[in-house]
Amino acid sequence: MRQNAPTSKPGPRGILSVQVIVDAALRLLDDKGPDAMSMRGIATELGVAPNALYTYFPDKAAVLRAVVDRLIGEHAVAALAATERPWRQRIHDLALELRAGLLRHPGAAGLVLGAPMDGPQALALGERLLDVLAEAGLDQDDAARASYLVIVYLLGFVALEAAEVDPTRPAPPEDERVASRQAGFDAVSAAEYPRTAASAGTMARYITTEQFAWGLDRLLDGLQP
CATH class of the missing domain: 1.10.10.60 (Homeodomain-like)
Structure with missing residues (x-):
């Protein structure tokens, strides 16, 4: 590499x-x-x-890769190393911590999606994640596929959240973001989009920790050997 x-x-x-x-x-x-x-x-x-x-x-690309590696390395490896906790809880801790850390730098979402995650911190994170998934009972190939799936879910969720906030400020509190999203859904025509209007309260909360954990739980359910 x-x-x-x-x-x-x-x-x-x-x-x-x-x-x-x-x-x-x-x-x-x-x-x-x-x-x-x-x-x-x-x-x-x-x-x-x-x-x-x-x-x-x-070059600039190398700087951006170092920034991405810093943001990855600020979080999560310690969470995965906490072997006294069940494997699912460690992946939960990793995902929640990394999501929160990236949202403190919303402008980083595009960088993380656009730069190879091949720096030493990212590689260490990937190695520990493979360890945890092997501990969960997955074989080598399934652990590698599952590791990719977890990272894609995490980064995709953060990217969609970050797209709604000012990239030069930490993301506002969740309740403020939910209220702003709710106002947008309130303007949707119930006659034209009845299912969307009926689900507006849930859709407004797509960017919450609750929704993030809901999806992560179902992803991990599917990884159970």
């Missing part, structure tokens, strides 16, 4: 490092959205010339 791994060479005047650059990229992501995360934008944020960044990263 080809990876553009960052190096650890000392930077200009000793002010740069992989961590400093990723921190700056995350600040731009949170303050201005993903479009601001160019090499020039990151360099401006740090007060250095753009070519100073190339000591650490070969």
